[in-house]
Amino acid sequence: MWGDHKPEKELAQVWFYMQPFVFGSIGAALLFSQINPTDVVRSFFCIVIGQIMRFLGVFLVTYSSSKYTIKERIYMSMCWIPKAALPATLASVFYIEALSKGPGWEDYVRYGINI
Numbered sequence: 498m499w500g501d502h503k504p505e506k507e508l509a510q511v512w513f514y515m516q517p518f519v520f521g522s523i524g525a526a527l528l529f530s531q532i533n534p535t536d537v538v539r540s541f542f543c544i545v546i547g548q549i550m551r552f553l554g555v556f557l558v559t560y561s562s563s564k565y566t567i568k569e570r571i572y573m574s575m576c577w578i579p580k581a582a583l584p585a586t587l588a589s590v591f592y593i594e595a596l597s598k599g600p601g602w603e604d605y606v607r608y609g610i611n612i
Contacts, residue, residue: 548578551574551577551578552574552575552577552578553574555570555573555574555577556570556571556573556574559573559574
């Protein structure tokens with residue numbers, strides 16, 4: 498659709514100025530006084546274990562192919578580390594919304610899904 502005239506530079510400039518507002522508004526909404534320190538530690542370890550499993554999964558999947566060197570497999574595994582801070586932050590908003598819906602939304606609360 499865009500051909501060779503993609504607006505990459507213009508979008509990069511807009512994102513450069515919008516990014517502090519987006520992440521700043523999410524950070525301003527956090528109430529650190531209501532966060533339990535043990536939950537922070539548990540969340541950290543949960544994320545670390547998930548990242549290790551993802552790293553090992555990608556490494557093992559690419560291990561069967563002989564066309565990749567060990568450095569390439571490590572590089573691919575590291576590239577799969579997600580960088581989705583914004584969706585992860587907004588997940589709690591969907592969870593609270595499902596909780597506020599009341600009866601009939603138990604499955605959505607259990608699986609963290611909001612429609």
